[in-house]
Amino acid sequence: MRIGELARKTDVPPRMLRYYEEQGLVTPRRLDNGYREYDEYLVDRVRKIRGLLDAGIPTRIIGAILPCLGQTSAIVVDDPDPGLRAMLVEQRDKMIERIAFLEQNRDALTRYIDAMDRAAATGD
Amino acid sequence: MRIGELARKTDVPPRMLRYYEEQGLVTPRRLDNGYREYDEYLVDRVRKIRGLLDAGIPTRIIGAILPCLGQTSAIVVDDPDPGLRAMLVEQRDKMIERIAFLEQNRDALTRYIDAMDRAAATGD
DNA sequence: CTTGACCTTCACATGGGTGTGATAGTTGGA
DNA sequence: TCCAACTATCACACCCATGTGAAGGTCAAG
Numbered sequence: 001m002r003i004g005e006l007a008r009k010t011d012v013p014p015r016m017l018r019y020y021e022e023q024g025l026v027t028p029r030r031l032d033n034g035y036r037e038y039d040e041y042l043v044d045r046v047r048k049i050r051g052l053l054d055a056g057i058p059t060r061i062i063g064a065i066l067p068c069l070g071q072t073s074a075i076v077v078d079d080p081d082p083g084l085r086a087m088l089v090e091q092r093d094k095m096i097e098r099i100a101f102l103e104q105n106r107d108a109l110t111r112y113i114d115a116m117d118r119a120a121a122t123g124d
Numbered sequence: 125m126r127i128g129e130l131a132r133k134t135d136v137p138p139r140m141l142r143y144y145e146e147q148g149l150v151t152p153r154r155l156d157n158g159y160r161e162y163d164e165y166l167v168d169r170v171r172k173i174r175g176l177l178d179a180g181i182p183t184r185i186i187g188a189i190l191p192c193l194g195q196t197s198a199i200v201v202d203d204p205d206p207g208l209r210a211m212l213v214e215q216r217d218k219m220i221e222r223i224a225f226l227e228q229n230r231d232a233l234t235r236y237i238d239a240m241d242r243a244a245a246t247g248d
Numbered sequence: 249c250t251t252g253a254c255c256t257t258c259a260c261a262t263g264g265g266t267g268t269g270a271t272a273g274t275t276g277g278a
Numbered sequence: 279t280c281c282a283a284c285t286a287t288c289a290c291a292c293c294c295a296t297g298t299g300a301a302g303g304t305c306a307a308g
Contacts, residue, residue: 055226089237101179113212
């Protein structure tokens with residue numbers, strides 16, 4: 001598919017899709033036109049990129065971990081890079097921290113909302 | 125405590141503490157010097173701010189939800205603002221999404237790391 | 249053949265979070 | 279008293295993700 005269709009499917013503007021390419025996160029083929037041609041599986045990848053960006057992870061890190069997030073995990077391990085492993089563990093641990101933190105705040109918000117509702121039901 | 129001590133305790137540079145004040149997230153008292161004086165409870169608050177920023181939440185939103193994240197939740201509900209409730213629900217739902225997303229990627233990283241380790245144990 | 253909806257590249261701007269440095273006032277100890 | 283370590287404000291600059299617009303190529307439908 002071309003850039004416009006991918007933009008619609010992922011709700012990511014073409015400008016950003018080109019930017020992700022510039023950052024090495026997606027590498028679409030080119031038609032004879034020069035038009036970018038995206039394979040279907042890139043829809044998922046772009047959504048993943050957006051999620052990671054929204055979670056505050058910079059493109060540099062995304063580019064590093066993205067190859068390791070594929071559903072086809074069994075295929076990929078052929079380069080026993082110890083630095084890579086350390087980096088992955090570090091990023092995973094950061095995610096774990098973020099998750100715990102967000103859970104705390106989710107619960108706090110829930111408690112507050114419930115308190116509001118109770119107050120409204122009682123005092124109203 | 126003064127700004128330097130708070131900076132050490134929270135691992136947030138003074139520059140940023142001043143910035144958070146400018147954004148209305150913390151409001152330290154002032155000594156006769158003009159020096160900022162921070163109460164102890166602000167240590168927790170600053171850590172919370174950092175966590176939210178790291179999770180990709182902008183200061184504007186942080187300022188809006190921060191008063192609702194306190195451990196003393198029971199005290200605060202006196203203004204039955206329906207817009208506030210909607211905003212809180214929206215932010216909480218975003219957090220829930222982020223959590224689910226991060227959990228997925230945490231698991232994917234874990235699987236990949238495990239696969240690396242298995243490959244290293246076998247092929248080595 | 250022209251029009252309109254796409255696409256290309258390039259460039260400049262903006263906003264938010266952060267770093268850094270200049271200049272100056274305060275404070276406490278050698 | 280003077281120095282070192284704070285603090286203050288202000289300003290400029292940076293990075294990164296994003297918006298926007300110009301100038302132009304491609305293509306399908308009328």
